[in-house]
Amino acid sequence: MNLDIQVSDYENKSVAEVSGEVDVYTAAKLKETITPLAEQEDKRLIIDLSGVDYIDSTGLGIFIGALKASEKAGTSLTLTGLNARVKRLFEITGLHEVIDIDQAKREEA
Amino acid sequence: MQVSMYRLYKDMLTSYLRDKSETALYHAQQFSKQMMEQDMSPEETVSLHLSVFQELAEDLPEEVTDSFDLLLEVMIGYGLAYREHQSLRDRQQELESELNVAAQMQRTLLPDKQVDTEEIDFGVISVPAGKMSGDYYHYDEDSVGNFAVAVADVIGKGVPAAMSMSMIKYAMDTLTDKQTEPAGVLESLNRVVERNIDEDMFITMMYGVYYPESHQFHFASAGHEPGFFYRSAADTFESLEAKGLVLGVSPKVRYEERGFRLDPGDFVVFLSDGVTESRVDGEFIERDTVVSMIKERLHLSAQEIVNELFEELEKAQEFQLRDDFTLMILRRKF
Structure with a gap:
């Protein structure tokens, strides 16, 4: 159960590429990396989930925390690259209505 | 000495x-x-x-x-x-x-009275993965005979989840007899949860009411794992889904309420994701597996069905539940 996060910094955005499983065991690590990025006032945050196979409910909570942090900072949070299973989780929970999900990068999976 | x-x-x-x-x-x-x-x-x-x-x-x-x-x-x-x-x-x-x-205290938060009405066959089972549960269920008959059912799931498990679970119970107790429409109930609960829960926590919940007079069943969902609706005449299962955000994320949320008629022998199934996320041989079971397990037991009572499903899935996971497990069935008898 590994989780890998690669962060790239640009002038007006940060991109975090996440791969592995986001679950109760790895959620703390994700939170540690993502929260400070979401709190940056002048940069929007894009989280690329192309390498993520599975997210459990604790993992979902981290994205909600990041959403709230980015709203507070007056920026935005976008998720990309969701596979079918992960996308369905966001749909069931209604979170796709409040979090910006960009499906352009990965429709097929 | x-x-x-x-x-x-x-x-x-x-x-x-x-x-x-x-x-x-x-x-x-x-x-x-x-x-x-x-x-x-x-x-x-x-x-x-x-x-x-x-x-x-x-x-x-x-x-x-x-x-x-x-x-x-x-x-x-x-x-x-x-x-x-x-x-x-x-x-x-x-x-x-x-x-x-x-854990003993927590069990006292759950209803345990026998459901004994002529028209309803009801069964529920809820088993925590550890000592304390993050799942909550509710059933209650109001003064005019309407029967409310609910299953909620607090993210995470163990003690923090269990503490949030009691919040749902107390918030539900403050609802009056008039506030029983599913969408309205979830809207009220969402306001309480949103004010009292951690930034990265949330609760999912499905709430339904059966109105015996009209034989209508109404329900709404706050981002909860979809249940099932079994139509006896057609012998088919449908997914029980309604739009709505999980509780605790945003202060003002509207919930979609859906309804349909329960004919004799029809039933609804509410569950927590501990049921559908059972892993057998390292693979998640499919929702279809749950459906076919229920289908094999249509002749049993609601309580027998949920008990047998739990026993079979627990055995398949070598008696090691990974998540809290809650399964509930409400059937119209005749």
Whole structure:
């Protein structure tokens, strides 16, 4: 159960590429990396989930925390690259209505 | 106490030195149990051995006596670690009994009265993965016979989830008889949860009401794992889905309410994701698996169906639940 996060910094955005499983065991690590990025006032945050196979409910909570942090900072949070299973989780929970999900990068999976 | 241990040890050692019998060795084993019961440390035992030995064998060579000083020193470190282990064990037992009390309290938050109406066949099972549960269920008949059911799931498990679970229970208790429309109930609960929950926590919930007079069933969902609706006449299962955000994310949320008629033999299934996320041989079971397991048991009562499904899925996971498991069935009898 590994989780890998690669962060790239640009002038007006940060991109975090996440791969592995986001679950109760790895959620703390994700939170540690993502929260400070979401709190940056002048940069929007894009989280690329192309390498993520599975997210459990604790993992979902981290994205909600990041959403709230980015709203507070007056920026935005976008998720990309969701596979079918992960996308369905966001749909069931209604979170796709409040979090910006960009499906352009990965429709097929 | 020390005197009697001295006596005992001396008799034992004398007997052993005299005839090297098995019996003496057996006594030694009994003695070590007694030592532990009396909290005698390892270094005390070594020192006891030396005193007894000195009394029995006069003129011990100086090297032998001296060597015991070294052994004593070694045993002191061992004794410290042993005592630390003892106190941790005591502490653990304390925590465990506290947790048992909390788990017992938590069980009292759940309804347990028998459902005994002519028209409804009802069954529910809820089993936590650990001692405390993050799942909550509710059923209640109001003064005019409308029957409300709900299943909620707090993210995470264990103690933090269990504490949030009690919040749902108390918030539900403040609802009046008039506030029983599913969408309205979820809107009220969402306001309470949003104010009282951590940034990265949330609760999912499905709430439904059966109105016996019109035979209508209405429900709404706050991001909860979809249930099922079984139509007896067509012998088909449909997914029970309604739009709505999980509780605790945004203060003002509207919930979609859906409704349909329950004909005789029709039933609805509410569940938590501990059911659909059962992993068998490392693979998640599909929702279809749950459906076909229910289908094989249509002739049973609602309570028998949920019990048997739990038993089968628990067995398939080698009796190690990964998540709290809640399954509920409400069937119109005739």
